[in-house]
Amino acid sequence: MRYLRRFIWYIATRLLIVLLCLGILTVTFYFAMNASNIYVIIKDGMARRAQVVMRIEKSDELNRYFSSVWISRDALVQAAENGSGPYENCNITGIDHRISLSYVWCWPWDSTATAQITETIPSIDGRSITGTVPKWNNARYSVALTKENGQWKIKDLTVLEWLNDE
Numbered sequence: 001m002r003y004l005r006r007f008i009w010y011i012a013t014r015l016l017i018v019l020l021c022l023g024i025l026t027v028t029f030y031f032a033m034n035a036s037n038i039y040v041i042i043k044d045g046m047a048r049r050a051q052v053v054m055r056i057e058k059s060d061e062l063n064r065y066f067s068s069v070w071i072s073r074d075a076l077v078q079a080a081e082n083g084s085g086p087y088e089n090c091n092i093t094g095i096d097h098r099i100s101l102s103y104v105w106c107w108p109w110d111s112t113a114t115a116q117i118t119e120t121i122p123s124i125d126g127r128s129i130t131g132t133v134p135k136w137n138n139a140r141y142s143v144a145l146t147k148e149n150g151q152w153k154i155k156d157l158t159v160l161e162w163l164n165d166e
Helices: 003-053 057-065 068-075 075-082
Strands: 089-093 098-105 113-121 124-128 139-148 151-162
Touching: 003 057, 003 075, 003 098, 003 113, 003 139, 003 151, 057 068, 057 075, 068 075, 068 151, 113 151
Parallel strands: none
Antiparallel strands: 089 124, 098 113, 113 139, 139 151
C-alpha cells in the first residue's frame, strides 16, 4: 500500500507540473497574440488618423481602428471634417509617421487593454498657401482599447506629454 501511495503521489505531482507549464504557455501565447494585434491597430489607426487630419484621406476608414464615440470627440478629426483644421490650406503629399510602443497590458481573458505610445511625425511633405506647413504636435499617449466583436478598437487617447521641442 505504501508503494502504491508513493507512485500515485509521484504521478500526481508530475501531472500538476505539466499542467502548470501548459497553463503558463497558453496565457503567454494569448498575451503575445493580443499584444501584437494591439500594436498593429495602434500603428495603423494613428497613421490613418494623422492622414485624415492632414486631409490626405477621408475619415471613413477610422471606424476600423477607433470607436465611433471617440471619433466624434476627437477635436482634430472633427476640425478636419468641418474644414477648419490646421492643414486646411495645405496640399500634403506624404508624411513620415512613427509610433513607438513603450507599454502594453492585456489579460488574455479580458476585453480591455492599455498601452503607452509615442507618436512623432518628423517630416511632412507638401505645400501650403500661407507659406509653411504646420508641424505636427508630437506626443506621448496613454491608449485605452476595447475588444468589440473580436476586434480591438481604440476607445480613448490621453496625452501624457507634448514632445514638440524635439
